[in-house]
Amino acid sequence: MKGYVQVYTGNGKGKTTAAIGLAVRAAGANLKVFIGQFVKGMHYSELESLKRFSDLITIKQFGRDCFIYNDPTEEDIKRARDGLKESKEIINSGEYQVVILDEIHIALYYNLFPVDEVIDIIKNKPDDVELILTGRYAPQEIIDIADLVTEMREIKHYYVKGVVAREGIEK
């Protein structure tokens, strides 16, 4: 099956959630899925759920247990670069039909690695791998070579009303 390059970006909710949904749908068709989460090392409820798919879905986090505040640390940079290297190996391994690089655009936004390296991975991916990239601020260079780009646009958000992240809903 021919694999494409999908991008989910924008300031609205649903980017990572759509990626999780994609992974689950793919598993329903017995496809093997790898999810690499950049800039994230926190506990999310989806990590718990995805244990039920340990035969088909592998999820790995390439970040720390807190968000980057101001400048990234050496540790942020190292984890992201190691994560990119590992992701590249996985994409080219022939073992996974679907590879999701969650929040990779945020890693690029913080200059954790150069966009050219990501472009290179996209351009040289095996033909049968579906590659999904998420995170706000998708760079134009990636949009230009993607097959499908969806912008999640925030129209209304209850955060402005002062809701914090709720277990099982936002995290």
Next chain:
Amino acid sequence: MKGYVQVYTGNGKGKTTAAIGLAVRAAGANLKVFIGQFVKGMHYSELESLKRFSDLITIKQFGRDCFIYNDPTEEDIKRARDGLKESKEIINSGEYQVVILDEIHIALYYNLFPVDEVIDIIKNKPDDVELILTGRYAPQEIIDIADLVTEMREIKHYYVKGVVAREGIEK
């Protein structure tokens, strides 16, 4: 936990997929989830996957095994109305913390039931139920009373290049 009303709309990909992701995340926190799919009765790979969550996620389809073409049939209308009635009962049952009404905006777009009935369900839902409504063409009346609204906007789509729905990716 206080529950909100979330809307996913727009012409882009990822609405149903985000809803599936939401369901899976919620299950990871041991929340009980009901998914009602309007205007859909086809086989989707997610149905297969969600069997692994039969203790926490219930999914039911309120449509036929084909899309509505031109005018809806009596059968389309009956299934949608029965589905809305059942959804209302489920929302008010106190058994589910998360209820997803997938493609309900499409059911409204085809006038399968009046928007006032949906508004009524939203306004009278128990306080602790998170309600998620998906589908393009979300009516303004629903957007007005929702807490969170995300528009999935299509920036680029490979369908234009002639790709048909692929098992495990689009279906």
